[in-house]
Amino acid sequence: MDAQTKIVAREELREMLNSRKTILLALFFTLWFGLINPLMSIGSLSPDMITEQFMTAQIFTMAPLMGGMMAYILTSGVFQSEKFGGIMESLLCTPLGLRSLWTGKLIAVTVISVPFAMLAIGIYMMVPMIFASKIVLPSAIIALQILLTTPLFTLAMAGIIGYTTLVMDMRASSMVSMIAFFVMFFGSMALGPAIIGESAVNISVILVSAAVGLVAFLVINQLASRIDKEKVVLTSASTIEAAKSRR
Amino acid sequence: MESIRVMNVSKSIEGRQILQDVSFSVKQGSVFGYLGPNGAGKTTTLRIMLNLLRPDSGEVLVEGVPLTDGGEQMKRFGVMLENNGLYLNRSARSNLSYFAKLYGVKDVDSAVKETLEMVGLLDRADEKVGKYSKGMKQKIGLARAVIHQPEILFLDEPSSGLDPEAQHAMRELIISLSKKGRKTIFINTHNLDEVQRICDHVGIIVAGRIRACNDLESLRSNFAKPQVEVEMEDDAHAQKAEQLLQPLSSYAGTQRDGRMLVVPVATADSPDLIAFLAGKGVRIRQVRSVDTSLEDIYLRTVGSTKGGA
Numbered sequence: 001m002d003a004q005t006k007i008v009a010r011e012e013l014r015e016m017l018n019s020r021k022t023i024l025l026a027l028f029f030t031l032w033f034g035l036i037n038p039l040m041s042i043g044s045l046s047p048d049m050i051t052e053q054f055m056t057a058q059i060f061t062m063a064p065l066m067g068g069m070m071a072y073i074l075t076s077g078v079f080q081s082e083k084f085g086g087i088m089e090s091l092l093c094t095p096l097g098l099r100s101l102w103t104g105k106l107i108a109v110t111v112i113s114v115p116f117a118m119l120a121i122g123i124y125m126m127v128p129m130i131f132a133s134k135i136v137l138p139s140a141i142i143a144l145q146i147l148l149t150t151p152l153f154t155l156a157m158a159g160i161i162g163y164t165t166l167v168m169d170m171r172a173s174s175m176v177s178m179i180a181f182f183v184m185f186f187g188s189m190a191l192g193p194a195i196i197g198e199s200a201v202n203i204s205v206i207l208v209s210a211a212v213g214l215v216a217f218l219v220i221n222q223l224a225s226r227i228d229k230e231k232v233v234l235t236s237a238s239t240i241e242a243a244k245s246r247r
Numbered sequence: 248m249e250s251i252r253v254m255n256v257s258k259s260i261e262g263r264q265i266l267q268d269v270s271f272s273v274k275q276g277s278v279f280g281y282l283g284p285n286g287a288g289k290t291t292t293l294r295i296m297l298n299l300l301r302p303d304s305g306e307v308l309v310e311g312v313p314l315t316d317g318g319e320q321m322k323r324f325g326v327m328l329e330n331n332g333l334y335l336n337r338s339a340r341s342n343l344s345y346f347a348k349l350y351g352v353k354d355v356d357s358a359v360k361e362t363l364e365m366v367g368l369l370d371r372a373d374e375k376v377g378k379y380s381k382g383m384k385q386k387i388g389l390a391r392a393v394i395h396q397p398e399i400l401f402l403d404e405p406s407s408g409l410d411p412e413a414q415h416a417m418r419e420l421i422i423s424l425s426k427k428g429r430k431t432i433f434i435n436t437h438n439l440d441e442v443q444r445i446c447d448h449v450g451i452i453v454a455g456r457i458r459a460c461n462d463l464e465s466l467r468s469n470f471a472k473p474q475v476e477v478e479m480e481d482d483a484h485a486q487k488a489e490q491l492l493q494p495l496s497s498y499a500g501t502q503r504d505g506r507m508l509v510v511p512v513a514t515a516d517s518p519d520l521i522a523f524l525a526g527k528g529v530r531i532r533q534v535r536s537v538d539t540s541l542e543d544i545y546l547r548t549v550g551s552t553k554g555g556a
């Protein structure tokens with residue numbers, strides 16, 4: 001990590017931690033997806049359905065989703081305020097490269113998102129146990145899903161949103177980010193159980209899902225290393241407004 | 248010595264030609280005013296000089312070296328763009344210290360303190376910038392532009408939208424950066440008064456082309472139609488003088504207003520004029536030469552290209 005990346009990461013981290021709005025937003029979604037969501041679906045279950053296999057399958061799908069979702073919620077603010085608030089151009093006049101900017105912000109978002117995602121997963125696990133009033137833990141290998149796949153999905157989703165915010169105008173980037181989010185969301189909702197099928201979640205299934213996150217991240221990381229300053233400048237608010245006001 | 252040279256730069260955006268064969272150079276230590284009407288291409292030129300946009304053709308040299316994407320070159324530049332680009336939800340101090348770090352300033356705290364002192368906002372450093380007046384924001388923008396002690400300053404309309412007092416303060420800061428700070432300064436503006444007060448070189452761009460570029464004095468003399476204002480004893484003498492001058496081709500365009508005559512002359516010609524009129528018995532009260540104002544030059548440059556296009 002170069003010095004510039006570190007400066008950006010530290011700055012963004014401090015700003016996010018100091019921002020009540022950011023923390024409340026993260027907490028809200030943590031509770032929503034960790035608590036309210038499972039509470040709403042728990043009625044259709046009977047206590048004897050809550051088995052280790054059930055818990056494992058649930059957490060297997062939820063873990064990467066929570067990471068991706070937290071990233072979706074927190075990343076756009078971190079990039080958009082600069083891009084569309086007219087600060088980006090000034091940043092590009094410093095020795096800071098776009099690559100370091102993107103990476104630094106990504107690190108900050110991930111460092112904040114992952115703990116909240118894990119908190120959401122933790123709460124999510126408690127709900128069925130309380131409902132069934134017994135302790136049912138998912139299989140131990142699910143720890144790998146939480147510790148590996150969740151951060152990878154967080155990085156990938158944050159990377160995609162950061163990248164699109166940099167190279168597209170506001171409307172296009174919100175649209176593409178939303179599509180990326182829905183692909184991830186419904187993709188893992190549909191594919192997760194299908195991959196597992198009837199059999200239990202095993203280590204190779206977890207490794208495959210981690211690999212999906214990793215590949216998505218590597219692809220966006222590659223794209224991000226080639227961002228064109230001109231593209232960023234021409235899609236920034238300051239430029240567009242100036243151009244529009246004259247037509 | 249030349250600090251920056253812009254060479255035959257052309258640029259089109261979305262198929263529209265914005266700059267056409269723009270060339271000029273900025274001398275080291277000078278204050279260069281880049282003048283032009285709205286939409287002329289000033290900001291686009293600036294963006295190309297800062298490597299934010301790539302020219303379609305032509306290039307920009309900084310002390311003879313082409314612009315690169317490297318950070319080292321950027322450290323020599325201080326920049327305040329049209330939109331001063333401040334984080335409104337952060338304090339002035341935090342705005343400045345972030346940029347100081349990005350520029351690799353060694354002692355961030357004292358650099359921040361010094362620049363805040365320079366713009367006179369040290370006592371309000373911990374307020375959120377969003378609460379500042381426009382003039383204060385511009386000052387913080389300027390402070391941020393110089394926090395790393397750059398050699399060359401780029402300012403895009405630094406005093407636009409400011410009240411006269413704030414404009415004056417901004418101007419004084421720029422002058423002191425130029426004089427005491429010995430910086431080369433490039434200013435985009437359409438404020439002629441400002442140019443006249445702080446710039447020594449001027450470039451005028453209209454519709455993407457440079458129409459005039461020189462130091463202020465040469466520009467004046469190039470454009471000057473030297474004129475003298477002659478005040479006569481009374482209206483009768485003025486009338487007489489007018490009749491005497493009108494047939495003479497060298498004084499064509501003479502105009503009278505009461506007992507005042509405005510007479511176009513070749514530069515060294517006014518003693519001849521006085522002798523001529525005195526010889527014919529016209530009584531002259533006083534003679535004064537009339538300067539061509541920057542406004543004249545500007546309006547003529549802009550006007551002539553509009554008429555021609």
Ligand SMILES: Nc1ncnc2c1ncn2[C@@H]1O[C@H](COP(=O)(O)OP(=O)(O)OP(=O)(O)O)[C@@H](O)[C@H]1O
Pocket residue numbers: 234235239240242243244246260261265283284285286287288289290291292329437
């Ligand atoms: N991102 C963009 N997309 C399309 N056209 C643009 C863009 N940026 C600038 N232009 C066009 O380029 C021309 C020159 O713009 P520029 O901002 O350089 O003018 P300017 O001289 O700085 O004007 P002003 O005094 O209003 O700041 C304008 O006609 C503008 O509409």
Ligand SMILES: [Mg+2]
Pocket residue numbers: 289290291329403435
């Ligand atoms: Mg402009």
